[in-house]
Amino acid sequence: MFLEFKKQVNSALKKAVGSLNFEIDDFELEASQHADIASKVAFRLASQAKKSPKDIAQQIVEAIELPEDSLLGEIKAVGPYINITSSRSYIDKTVTGIREEGNAFGGGFCEGKILLEHTSANPNGPLHVGHIRNSIIGDTLVRILKHAGYDVETQYYVNDMGRQIAIVSWAFTQFEFDVSKKPDHAIADIYIKANALLNDDPEKIAEIDKRMQLVESGDEETIESFDVAVSHAVSGIKETLMRMNVKHDSFPHESSFIRSGAVSRVVEEIKAIGRTADDKGALVVDLGDYGFEKTLVIQRSDGTSLYTTRDLAYHEWKGERADRIIDVLGADHKLISGQLKATLNSIGKKEPEIVIFEFVSLPEGSMSTRRGKFISADDLLEQIEEQAYMEVDKRRPEMAEGFKREVARTVGIGAVRYDIVKVSPEKSTVFNWKEALDFEKQGGPFIQYSYARACNILRKAGEELSWISAQDIDPSLLVEDTEIDLIKKMASFDSVIDISARELKPHAIAIYARELAESFNQFYRFVPVISAEEEDIRASRLALVECARTVLASALNTLGLGAPESM
RNA sequence: GGUCCCGUGGCUUAGCCAGGAUAUAGCAUCGGGCUUCUAACCCGAGGGCCAAGGGUUCAAAUCCCUUCGGGAUCGCCA
Structure with a gap:
């Protein structure tokens, strides 16, 4: 509105x-x-x-x-x-608008197909607390863009043929794979060991190089060994993502672009525009006119392709399938993504819009799967849910175990997602256990609580007053300051969606959701609903609570937080 | 060394790209509020020369330059 x-x-x-x-x-x-x-x-x-x-x-x-x-x-x-x-008409139209449009309120004003890629972590171990910044920013953007009206397809680009995967597949021949563990964690175990071994014995590196050549030339057995490694890791990663309410529509594999011929095709296209040169046997692209001093290598001197080459083919393919391409990438990709865009531009292909987020590090330094220096997302989720359980237990000791577990899960994930998304992507952060597990902050659970309160009023009204939502009401009876503030806050939902969809800034929605919850809590505190004296005023207020429930649910859903009816 | 991002009260953070009205919130601290729809709540107070210095402008947290501090990156890794 x-x-x-x-x-x-x-x-x-x-x-x-x-x-x-x-x-x-x-x-x-x-x-x-x-x-x-x-x-x-x-x-x-x-x-x-x-x-x-x-x-x-x-x-x-x-x-x-x-x-x-x-x-x-x-x-x-x-x-x-x-x-x-x-004007008053603005207030009234907002209330009727929400009642008519329901969950669609505040969106639906954009159209077109978007292909959004996020997470795409290498399948050499579990997601860690840095990766999930990518997942959460990406998934929140997907939800924002969908609400805005776009048709969004989400992809996780699986690197199934990089050097790191060659190392993992080789690690299978050197170490015992612990099948009792979550598969992505078990992969990390042998990957870390393999790296240590390669470090101690550099002669073994030749075995990795050999695997790289074999996989690119299509050697069945090597491909199979890569696939096994990758699928173990990916299955564990998917499980973690699902737990965080993050869903991808498809998982295109890098190797498929080699096999389809797309990689050789894109190399030929770049050659055809005369930008390539031979540099000590490697094929390089000159992007000087795009402001890149150094050339970009797209083929090794042994003839194999690189990540960049495969990524070019992938993006060319994406460009043929969507109106907009969006990639959520870590700060380490700043340079390479610029080169990718320039190269695509030079061959007349659609360029992706890149959302860069800065790194999450540990107090002792940067994270590294290879060195085993990371805090896994699973560990974080485990601990946060345990913490959340204690909080629920403290507040609702009489409730059934199943209820407490369910609320702890919803609230725990909500706290994690909110904490991550509320910070602008361009700020680098240091992971801190104490802060990550702090529930006293006005974060995700605060918003979920407002929603639960709204649900509770409506539930009671249904039980005690046989209230039904379809009742005709008069919005002009909503005149209290806190009522007007709440309505105006709900009215601005569309503009927040619009701005975060246009600028690809998910944190704006996080701030909005918190403000909306705050407005509702103030209304809740000062304006009686069920005990309102006059029947028509009570009906209008119940309608307002229902509107708030609707918009809070939309805001929570846009942030990927669960909306508990009771907590 | 070059390039990019960040630096806002004790801590975390919005605003910066498109400069303008007393700089936004949260946590923590202090004070007040549960006979009334769940207090994971609400109300109030203190706390900031917006990293430092210069410049542009009628006007700078916001634009430009320099310095300092943190992060990222600099061809055959991804």
Whole structure:
């Protein structure tokens, strides 16, 4: 609803400014503490009109004419600012809008097919707390984009033929694989051992090189040994992702692009535009005109392809299947993703939009699967759920064990996801157990609690008052400050979705969800619902609670947090 | 050494790209609130020369330059 409000503000200002014979398109609208929206346009027009911004603001306000039933209410010039408040109709339409649209409220205004790749961690061990930043940012973006109206397909690109996988497959021939363990963890065990062995005995590296050549040339037995290693790791990774409410639609494998001929094809395409050169037997691409000093190697001197080459083929393939391609990648991919985009651009292919997130490190330094220096996502989830269980047990000791376990799971995952997504991706972070397990913060569980409270009111109303949601209500009876604040907060859901979908910034939705929960809690504290004296007021408030439940559920769902009806 | 990202109260953090009204929240600290829809809640207080220095501008947390601190990266790894 806020998007529509903004549109009306723009057109009202445009007309007013036009009637004063000023030329300007951008009204510099911004959120304000003094109104629902404010325009700074008077600053810009000051030089043009040779008048003070203050006078211009006043003039514009006087020139504004509002149509019947406008979403704009009071319009005031305060110094150079034009402060605009929404009308009663805005409030009423928001309530009816939510009641009519339900879960679709605040979205559905975009269209097109998006292919989004995220996580794509190498299958040489379990996901660690750094990888899940990728998964959570990626999955939240998927949910935001879907709500905005896009058709989104999510992919996990499986590196099943890199050097690291050659090492894992080789490790199977050197060490015992512990089948009693979760498979991705068991893979990490032998991978770490193999790396240590290669470190001690560099002559064995030739065996890895040999495997790399064999797999690329299509040797059945080697391919099979890679597949075994990869599928063990991937099955464990999938389990972890599922536990975090993260789902991928497909898992394309790198090797498939070799086998389909896509890799050789893309190499030929690059050769054809005359950008390639031979550098000591390796094939390199010159991207100097794109601002890259150094050339990009796309083929080793032994003729095998590299990650980059396969990634080029993968992106070419993705570009043929979607209107937009989005990749969520770690900070280590900044350079290479720039080169990837430049190369695709040079052969006239669709470029991906890249979302970069900075690294999560440990207090003692950076994480490394190879060296066994990492905290696995499974460990984190295990501990957080245990912590959450204690919190539930403390608050609802009388409830059944199954209830406590279920709530602990929902709340635990919620806390983890929220903590990660609420921070801007461009900040590097240091993982800290104490903070990760702290439930006192106003985070995921805070939002889930608001939702549970809303559910509880409605459940009680159903039991005690035989309330049903279809009842006709009068939204104009909602006049308390906290009611209006809550409604306005819900109204702005669409604009938050719009902004986070456009800028690919999931953390905006995290902040919004928290504010929405806060608004609901304030309403809950100050306005009686079930015990409201007058029946029509009670009905309107129940409808409002139901609206809040709807929007809270959407916000939680967009963040990938579970919505518990009781906790 | 080159390039990119980050540096906001004790801790975590929004705002920065598109400069303007007293800089946003949370945690922690201190004070108040459960006979009333679950207190995982609500209300209030203190706490910031927005890393430092310079510049642009009527106006800078926001743009530019320099320095410092942290992270990432710099062809045949991924």
